[in-house]
Amino acid sequence: MVTSSITTALLVLVLWATVLHGVEVDVEITCNKPCLHGGECVLSSDLCSGFKQTCNCPPSYTGEFCEKVVLRVNCDKACQNGGHCVVNVTEDTCTTVHKNCVCPQNYHGDLCQTFVPSTTVASTDSCDPTCTAGQGECVVLRNSQLAPHLKDRAYCNCSKSATGYYYGKQCQHYQQNVPCDPPCKNGGECTVAGRCNCRGTTSSGYDPGDCSMFSTDPCNPACENGGSCLGGACKCKSANDWHYSGSHCEKAVQCTPTCVNGVCYSYTSYGYNHTYCSCDSNSTGSYEGPTCDTFTATQCTPACVHGVCNYGRCSCDSNSTGRYEGPACDTFKAICVGDCLNGGVCGDGNGSTCLCSQEYTGTYCETYIGCPCQNNGTCIGQYCFCPMNSTGQFYGQLCDIFISSPPCYPSVLNGGLCSAGRAFCPYDDIGYFHGDQCEEYSVHNCSSSCVEPEVCVADQCRCPYNLAQGYAYIDFGLGGNKCGSKYYIWYEIET
Ligand SMILES: *[C@@H]1O[C@H](CO)[C@@H](O)[C@H](O)[C@H]1NC(C)=O
Ligand SMILES: *[C@@H]1O[C@H](CO)[C@@H](O)[C@H](O)[C@H]1NC(C)=O
Ligand SMILES: *[C@@H]1O[C@H](CO)[C@@H](O)[C@H](O)[C@H]1NC(C)=O
Ligand SMILES: *[C@@H]1O[C@H](CO)[C@@H](O)[C@H](O)[C@H]1NC(C)=O
Ligand SMILES: *[C@@H]1O[C@H](CO)[C@@H](O)[C@H](O)[C@H]1NC(C)=O
Ligand SMILES: *[C@@H]1O[C@H](CO)[C@@H](O)[C@H](O)[C@H]1NC(C)=O
Ligand SMILES: *[C@@H]1O[C@H](CO)[C@@H](O)[C@H](O)[C@H]1NC(C)=O
Numbered sequence: 001m002v003t004s005s006i007t008t009a010l011l012v013l014v015l016w017a018t019v020l021h022g023v024e025v026d027v028e029i030t031c032n033k034p035c036l037h038g039g040e041c042v043l044s045s046d047l048c049s050g051f052k053q054t055c056n057c058p059p060s061y062t063g064e065f066c067e068k069v070v071l072r073v074n075c076d077k078a079c080q081n082g083g084h085c086v087v088n089v090t091e092d093t094c095t096t097v098h099k100n101c102v103c104p105q106n107y108h109g110d111l112c113q114t115f116v117p118s119t120t121v122a123s124t125d126s127c128d129p130t131c132t133a134g135q136g137e138c139v140v141l142r143n144s145q146l147a148p149h150l151k152d153r154a155y156c157n158c159s160k161s162a163t164g165y166y167y168g169k170q171c172q173h174y175q176q177n178v179p180c181d182p183p184c185k186n187g188g189e190c191t192v193a194g195r196c197n198c199r200g201t202t203s204s205g206y207d208p209g210d211c212s213m214f215s216t217d218p219c220n221p222a223c224e225n226g227g228s229c230l231g232g233a234c235k236c237k238s239a240n241d242w243h244y245s246g247s248h249c250e251k252a253v254q255c256t257p258t259c260v261n262g263v264c265y266s267y268t269s270y271g272y273n274h275t276y277c278s279c280d281s282n283s284t285g286s287y288e289g290p291t292c293d294t295f296t297a298t299q300c301t302p303a304c305v306h307g308v309c310n311y312g313r314c315s316c317d318s319n320s321t322g323r324y325e326g327p328a329c330d331t332f333k334a335i336c337v338g339d340c341l342n343g344g345v346c347g348d349g350n351g352s353t354c355l356c357s358q359e360y361t362g363t364y365c366e367t368y369i370g371c372p373c374q375n376n377g378t379c380i381g382q383y384c385f386c387p388m389n390s391t392g393q394f395y396g397q398l399c400d401i402f403i404s405s406p407p408c409y410p411s412v413l414n415g416g417l418c419s420a421g422r423a424f425c426p427y428d429d430i431g432y433f434h435g436d437q438c439e440e441y442s443v444h445n446c447s448s449s450c451v452e453p454e455v456c457v458a459d460q461c462r463c464p465y466n467l468a469q470g471y472a473y474i475d476f477g478l479g480g481n482k483c484g485s486k487y488y489i490w491y492e493i494e495t
């Protein structure tokens, strides 16, 4: 902006000019540029044309005639992964100010939140030591674009066959596939580790491990009479007046008279269809009679003194100082008097003594007896948390049993590690690696802010783990002790 001393003085400039005959005359030049929005016309000397007129605009206006509005925009778009917020203006029917993120290489999306990896470059000479011929090929992954803290890395992409796969830094080892037992159903794929990868989604049922409930196959022929299709098979409906059966619920037998509070069932004996009603019941009693029309309350004997009768048994009342016990809930038993020590919790089924962690014993858990967990297992409350290494995992009540897992296939990348056949992938403040090989990187997306010691990983606040030092914190939730204990993951870096 021009300083105010000039702006007021130069509205009309009176100047001295020299004409041909050497007579000095006064020439008046009028500043008549039509400045808008209260702008002032100013004259100033100009090297080429002598003098020029400009508009001196008030704050918030700019342009040759102060015709443009200056709008201060806070570019506050929360660009991620090093993206920068920029502002641009479009003008069609209305003038709009846009805020956009300019993303670094490989990042896309409105907030630069999506990572799209560069294509990997196959190379034969950058793996050192070299990959075993015929068992794997060298691949260079430009990891520096994945996460700032990681460097480019070459690795051997080991091959696999129908019966097994190669693994190891040079693909020098061979592992036979673990068969899936029971075999995968409904087109599920048996992974090299012997687990079924089911087709379809969990919304169609639970996963029993063999994909038997995962089929998206339609029922052919379609289920009739209100039957539903689950895993390619019909699940028939039983109504209070009809019983449906058959592969597509096509058989229907009628209950006459209709079951009032129950469902109709049928069976065939000596060629005759027999029907009966299966009566409804609840915790206070059940319907009875040929058509389930009579409700008979189930009695508790003896009657409940401090409690409610539930399926013929008393369910006793309790409060913060104790609870009623006995068949009729007539005896009050106080809960632990005096605090349980050393992480013990009150309640042993009778509710009056301390339940101690494995390392302590005594009325108040005052006597230390040591952690009974074997093989470097960690004592957490009543349980042993058992360590794992790259070839398998300890389990059992005392971590006394070792089960082997097949090695990870394919190789784990980006500083991840293979432990007990699973890939553990690193994370940083911005995002986390995931995928079978830890090959993908995504930005964290936690809806709530995590309270230390928890950290945001993927979409959840979780207890932290430290792959460099081989441990994970465990969220055991015992007595509100979140992320209370360290649990060591063992692994070896293959040399
Ligand atoms: C300006 O922003 C609009 C809306 O986000 C976008 O479509 C357009 O490409 C941007 N123009 C420039 C030059 O960045
Ligand atoms: C690794 O090898 C498999 C075939 O064994 C191939 O499908 C895959 O694309 C390779 N991965 C890379 C990153 O080259
Ligand atoms: C029994 O029920 C089946 C299925 O509805 C029907 O086909 C059959 O004829 C019935 N048998 C008799 C003896 O009613
Ligand atoms: C059980 O069923 C009976 C009869 O329909 C009803 O009166 C009673 O409230 C039910 N009890 C419960 C706990 O639902
Ligand atoms: C719990 O119940 C017992 C026995 O009825 C009673 O003596 C005690 O005052 C109750 N405690 C509380 C906190 O209500
Ligand atoms: C409950 O107390 C009875 C007698 O006081 C005892 O025999 C029983 O073992 C106790 N139950 C548990 C789970 O400790
Ligand atoms: C327990 O871990 C230590 C190192 O922390 C190791 O030296 C020792 O061999 C391990 N013990 C067992 C039983 O594996």
Ligand SMILES: *[C@@H]1O[C@H](CO)[C@@H](O)[C@H](O)[C@H]1NC(C)=O
Pocket: 389, 390, 391, 392, 402, 492
């Ligand atoms: C993992 O632990 C088991 C059981 O102690 C042991 O047999 C195996 O050799 C270990 N694996 C490695 C790679 O050290």
Ligand SMILES: *[C@@H]1O[C@H](CO)[C@@H](O)[C@H](O)[C@H]1NC(C)=O
Pocket: 113, 445
């Ligand atoms: C973050 O999570 C929310 C809620 O689950 C979801 O709607 C949104 O698409 C996610 N954003 C990204 C970038 O994944």
